[in-house]
Amino acid sequence: MNVNSHGKVAQGINWRQVIVPAIVSILFFTVLTGLLYPLTITGLAQAIFPYQANGSLLTDAEGNVVGSELIGQQFNVPAYFWGRLSATGPVPYNAAASSGSNLGPMNPALIGPEGMIQARIAALHDANAAAGVTVDGPIPVDLVTASGSGLDPHISPAAAAYQAPRIAALRGIDVERVRALVDQHTEGRVFGILGDPRVNVLRLNLALDAQYPLPAAH
Amino acid sequence: MTANGLLQIGLFLLILVVVAKPLGLYIYSVYEGRSILGRVFGPVERGLYRLFGTREDAEMNWKTYTLAVLAFSLASVILLYALQRLQGSLPLNPEHLGAVSPDSSFNTAASFVTNTNWQGYAGESTMSYLTQMLGLTVQNFVSAAVGMAVLMAFIRGFVRQTATTLGNFWVDLTRGTLYILLPMAIVVSLVIVSQGAVQNLSPYQTAQVLDEIAQGDADGASTTEQILAMGPAASQVAIKHLGTNGGGFFNANAAHPFENPTPLTDLILILAETVIATGLTYTFGKMVGDTRQGWAILTAMLIVLAVFMTGAYAAEAAGTPQLEALGADVVASDVNPGGNMEGKETRFGIARSALFATATTATSTGAVNTMHDSLTPLGGLVTLFMMQMSESVLGGVGSGLYSGMLIYAIVAVFIAGLMVGRTPEYLGKKIEAFEMKIASIIILVMPALVLGFTALAVISADGAATIYNTDPPAHGFSEVLYAFTSGANNNGSAFAGLGANTPFYNTTIGLAMLFGRFFLIVASLAIAGSLAQKKAVPASEGTLPTHTGLFIAMLIGVVIIVGALTFVPALALGPIVEHLSMIVG
Numbered sequence: 001m002n003v004n005s006h007g008k009v010a011q012g013i014n015w016r017q018v019i020v021p022a023i024v025s026i027l028f029f030t031v032l033t034g035l036l037y038p039l040t041i042t043g044l045a046q047a048i049f050p051y052q053a054n055g056s057l058l059t060d061a062e063g064n065v066v067g068s069e070l071i072g073q074q075f076n077v078p079a080y081f082w083g084r085l086s087a088t089g090p091v092p093y094n095a096a097a098s099s100g101s102n103l104g105p106m107n108p109a110l111i112g113p114e115g116m117i118q119a120r121i122a123a124l125h126d127a128n129a130a131a132g133v134t135v136d137g138p139i140p141v142d143l144v145t146a147s148g149s150g151l152d153p154h155i156s157p158a159a160a161a162y163q164a165p166r167i168a169a170l171r172g173i174d175v176e177r178v179r180a181l182v183d184q185h186t187e188g189r190v191f192g193i194l195g196d197p198r199v200n201v202l203r204l205n206l207a208l209d210a211q212y213p214l215p216a217a218h
Numbered sequence: 219m220t221a222n223g224l225l226q227i228g229l230f231l232l233i234l235v236v237v238a239k240p241l242g243l244y245i246y247s248v249y250e251g252r253s254i255l256g257r258v259f260g261p262v263e264r265g266l267y268r269l270f271g272t273r274e275d276a277e278m279n280w281k282t283y284t285l286a287v288l289a290f291s292l293a294s295v296i297l298l299y300a301l302q303r304l305q306g307s308l309p310l311n312p313e314h315l316g317a318v319s320p321d322s323s324f325n326t327a328a329s330f331v332t333n334t335n336w337q338g339y340a341g342e343s344t345m346s347y348l349t350q351m352l353g354l355t356v357q358n359f360v361s362a363a364v365g366m367a368v369l370m371a372f373i374r375g376f377v378r379q380t381a382t383t384l385g386n387f388w389v390d391l392t393r394g395t396l397y398i399l400l401p402m403a404i405v406v407s408l409v410i411v412s413q414g415a416v417q418n419l420s421p422y423q424t425a426q427v428l429d430e431i432a433q434g435d436a437d438g439a440s441t442t443e444q445i446l447a448m449g450p451a452a453s454q455v456a457i458k459h460l461g462t463n464g465g466g467f468f469n470a471n472a473a474h475p476f477e478n479p480t481p482l483t484d485l486i487l488i489l490a491e492t493v494i495a496t497g498l499t500y501t502f503g504k505m506v507g508d509t510r511q512g513w514a515i516l517t518a519m520l521i522v523l524a525v526f527m528t529g530a531y532a533a534e535a536a537g538t539p540q541l542e543a544l545g546a547d548v549v550a551s552d553v554n555p556g557g558n559m560e561g562k563e564t565r566f567g568i569a570r571s572a573l574f575a576t577a578t579t580a581t582s583t584g585a586v587n588t589m590h591d592s593l594t595p596l597g598g599l600v601t602l603f604m605m606q607m608s609e610s611v612l613g614g615v616g617s618g619l620y621s622g623m624l625i626y627a628i629v630a631v632f633i634a635g636l637m638v639g640r641t642p643e644y645l646g647k648k649i650e651a652f653e654m655k656i657a658s659i660i661i662l663v664m665p666a667l668v669l670g671f672t673a674l675a676v677i678s679a680d681g682a683a684t685i686y687n688t689d690p691p692a693h694g695f696s697e698v699l700y701a702f703t704s705g706a707n708n709n710g711s712a713f714a715g716l717g718a719n720t721p722f723y724n725t726t727i728g729l730a731m732l733f734g735r736f737f738l739i740v741a742s743l744a745i746a747g748s749l750a751q752k753k754a755v756p757a758s759e760g761t762l763p764t765h766t767g768l769f770i771a772m773l774i775g776v777v778i779i780v781g782a783l784t785f786v787p788a789l790a791l792g793p794i795v796e797h798l799s800m801i802v803g
Binding site for chain 1: 290294352424469482544546561565799
């Protein structure tokens with residue numbers, strides 16, 4: 001009823017080619033691409049790249065997980081470098097509920113006098129004042145805006161440089177040492193082309209604690 | 219804008235041009251049944267056809283082909299709906315996530331089967347690992363394979379003469395999945411895992427954070443723990459890009475470091491979502507026996523893409539006067555990203571974010587590495603406009619041609635025919651009243667869906683209730699316009715400030731997605747069925763050559779003018795008025 005090999009007109013619908021194949025094929029593809037494929041990839045990933053496949057987790061000397069090198073953490077203590085703003089709820093840097101602020105560029109909650117950006121700028125100025133340092137000039141834009149994921153592990157080198165005097169003052173060390181540490185933790189563009197230069201905030205703060213521990217912590 | 223930013227855009231476009239031919243030839247060989255993989259797995263493939271109850275040579279007329287597409291998709295919707303409703307009692311659910319609500323399940327089923335991947339839900343807090351794998355990952359594969367299959371049938375309409383059949387849907391579906399999507403997905407998955415994308419079945423991890431007082435919430439409570447969402451992400455991420463699906467494993471999609479950890483994975487994922495659509499233009503040229511036809515189509519697409527991509531980059535790099543007034547340093551340098559960094563990731567910066575936003579809306583992918591709701595008004599306008607050109611600039615795999623650029627090409631030859639008073643032809647086939655009627659309907663359906671539903675949403679209480687970004691109101695309007703533009707064009711990205719996980723939006727966007735996909739598939743296959751029956755007419759002096767610069771310019775003109783004329787009034791109410799109020803300050 002469908003068509004013969006001479007291409008003769010067959011206007012009818014061949015239901016045998018429709019219903020049963022639809023049911024059998026979706027079941028087949030479900031097993032193949034929904035089970036075999038992800039499980040095979042999981043097996044290969046766990047065998048070849050176990051560190052990455054399990055979240056690039058960082059551990060302390062006792063083996064406790066202290067975070068992931070790919071996932072940012074909230075830092076409020078002024079003696080730590082601060083990361084991007086995070087709009088995740090109910091707490092910032094909630095790695096079980098990634099989210100951006102989704103605020104439009106003209107939204108008062110973003111740019112108003114009570115807005116997110118103004119609050120961050122005030123907090124940075126206050127922290128500088130409390131540490132007895134003054135940093136003039138505009139603040140690098142990534143330090144006053146929220147990331148897309150709410151989990152951005154990086155800040156720009158400029159955002160780290162902006163905070164270096166504060167960190168140095170609070171840890172009682174020369175600012176050049178802090179800058180050197182930032183330089184060590186700065187990643188360039190991939191192949192010199194892709195992406196932007198960046199500093200991993202968690203790793204930088206871990207290195208700070210290791211090399212220049214907070215006076216209060218001892 | 220920086221030289222590096224422009225270099226990143228240029229590099230991306232260059233890679234597309236380079237891969238078009240080799241990948242296009244491979245895809246051609248797959249559907250001809252002569253691919254390398256096809257030879258190796260031929261016996262398995264033929265066994266599958268026996269299992270399905272079909273044969274490699276059982277050809278279908280356009281009606282049977284169309285019904286096969288619809289039956290397969292219906293079975294998919296039912297299966298995906300059931301999985302979500304039952305996930306609470308099914309295995310592979312370490313976080314004990316409960317059943318998804320009925321309206322959200324319908325929306326998500328429609329969304330993934332239509333290759334849209336609009337997500338009203340947040341992945342890590344809604345979907346069990348089983349649903350993500352057995353439901354969503356499967357549709358990422360097969361909805362893309364359906365798109366490519368329909369394109370093959372559509373092109374056969376031009377190629378075949380006095381024929382009644384367009385191929386066998388089950389054969390096209392199987393070959394596209396087995397020989398194109400699956401091997402590419404395996405490679406991309408492993409590469410992104412090597413860079414840090416997660417791939418495991420573990421429960422969520424708990425980390426003791428460094429700054430112990432930090433995570434206080436509004437009630438003054440504090441926590442020293444960070445819960446890290448896990449899961450088989452990489453395998454799904456790879457195919458959501460390759461298949462121009464776009465639905466994130468995690469809520470933040472490709473902005474999430476566990477999906478897209480480095481600038482290198484970012485390039486790979488952008489390429490993944492564009493190379494198949496690019497290669498298909500060459501496949502098209504090869505199938506119709508004149509590869510210049512494919513190059514002409516690709517040239518038109520890449521010109522539009524390059525212009526709008528650069529425009530989006532310029533808009534985002536300029537930042538906003540408000541950011542500057544507050545005291546943010548928006549001037550880019552080697553150490554400072556500058557520009558509008560709200561909603562963007564540091565590792566990608568402005569250029570990669572603008573590049574991604576344009577590519578993801580030009581193709582019907584809809585994955586995001588930057589939050590579109592926080593784009594500058596003109597950056598947001600670019601993303602809207604890329605979709606409003608009917609996803610014809612690369613577009614979805616397959617659909618970018620069969621309901622996008624090739625339909626515009628038919629309209630372009632028709633308009634050219636009117637100018638010189640001749641019967642229009644395209645690829646040797648006369649374009650007559652029937653084809654033109656259907657092509658017009660295809661072009662009109664999408665704007666009708668978008669503008670109709672947008673109007674309904676802003677005047678109805680149910681729709682207006684969850685527009686949270688009402689200051690300024692133009693932005694709230696943009697969010698609604700974006701939601702339906704994204705749904706009807708099967709893109710799936712969002713201006714995510716809109717509260718879209720409500721019965722109203724789940725239902726209306728669900729309907730927009732289903733019509734936007736399946737109505738156009740039926741219409742395109744009807745054109746193919748009609749064209750296949752015709753004899754080829756030899757080219758005469760009156761035939762408009764469709765591989766020349768003149769035709770490319772004409773085609774771009776039709777795409778822009780048809781897209782622009784329909785949507786300019788709506789865009790004026792949204793991003794344009796927001797831009798004007800922004801620069802006034």
